[in-house]
Amino acid sequence: MNGQELIGYASAVIVGLVIGLAGGGGSILTVPIFVYLFGIPTVLATTYSLFVVGSTSLVGSVNHILKKRVDLRVTLAFALPSFVSVYLTRRFLVPALPDPLFRLDTVVLPKSDAILYFFAIVMVIAANAMIKNDSPEQGEAADGHPRYGALALDGLAVGMLTGTIGAGGGFLIVPMLVLLAGLPINRAVATSVLIIAVNSFVGFMGDIHQTDLNWNFLLPFTGLSIIGIFVGMYLARFVAPNKLKRGFGWFVLLVAGYIIVRELM
Template structure:
């Protein structure tokens, strides 16, 4: 095993650590790791990301459910539309995208490059939210009444994002649960982990019909990520969330610009 591969597997632990600490963000790391460290094709990397993040988040959500931190009613309102959106996008939309996606004169943009550019933009948006701590303390549901219609529409949008680029969308889900469902931040994080788990598995199910998977690689990587989430849930009790998010935000921003430069050059 090369040093680069060892670094990639070590990064799997960091993926789980981030999910355990922040309630999301793991997919922001998995896709670049798969593409640039293990040289896995982009579309397949998003499939692997869905499985790894889904499995890791599911383990984390069991602990949150046991401690009654997950709001199941809000989960249903947000997640059911999201499930439909993520499954249809993985099952039909992504395979139907032409390759190259854009062809004009001498310019050609492949499907893989387009997904990576879109992924980089999402990473920049997520990094900005983490650096500036764009976390509402209350919002439309400050009265304690969840806005179920708005939650459902946001669920559709997050499902499309998850299905297209393999990102769980935790950086979007947590603020929406605070803003539209009136959940305290710690319950929003716990509920987000559960939604990400099921969302990711639904997207993964949309892929297995037309994808050959390397389980000998995927299972060990996922296992290391699961180990990481236990560390993350433990350290979450001691680490200041604001400082953690800001530091991770700068890291994500650096990776996003690296991806853009790498694709341009």
């Protein structure tokens, strides 16, 4: 095992740590880790990411459910359309994308590069949300009546995002649960972790029939990420998640810049 791979495995712990502390955000690092530190092809990296994110978030969500932090009714309203969207995206849309995605004379854009560019754009948006740290304390549903129709539409959009880039989308889910379901931020984070877990597994199931997976690599990496989420959930008692998200947002922004520069070069 070389130094680059050691950094990759150490990063697995960081992914789980951030999910445990902030309820999301760490999953957006998994695809760059797989692509740049382990040399895994981009589309396969998104499949691996879905499994790691799903497994790690599932462990965190069990803890939240036991402590009765998860709103199951809101979870169903948001998650059911999201499940459909993420499965159809992984099962049909991603495989149907042509490769190269774009060709004009000598300009060629391979599918793998297009996914990484899209991923970098999403990272910039996520980093901006984390740095601003402006999660609303209440929204349209402050009256206690969730806007289920709007939640379902948002679930469809997040499902497509998760299916395309292999990230959980927690930076989008949490604000929507606050705004449209009227959940307090701590319950929104807990509910988001469960949605991310099932979303990711549904997307992964859309790939498993057509992908040859290296379980000898994937399972140890996932195990380290799960260790990280236990550490993160423990540290969450002492560390303010908002401060962590702001610092992590700057880190995500740097990684997004690295992806763009590297792909352009």
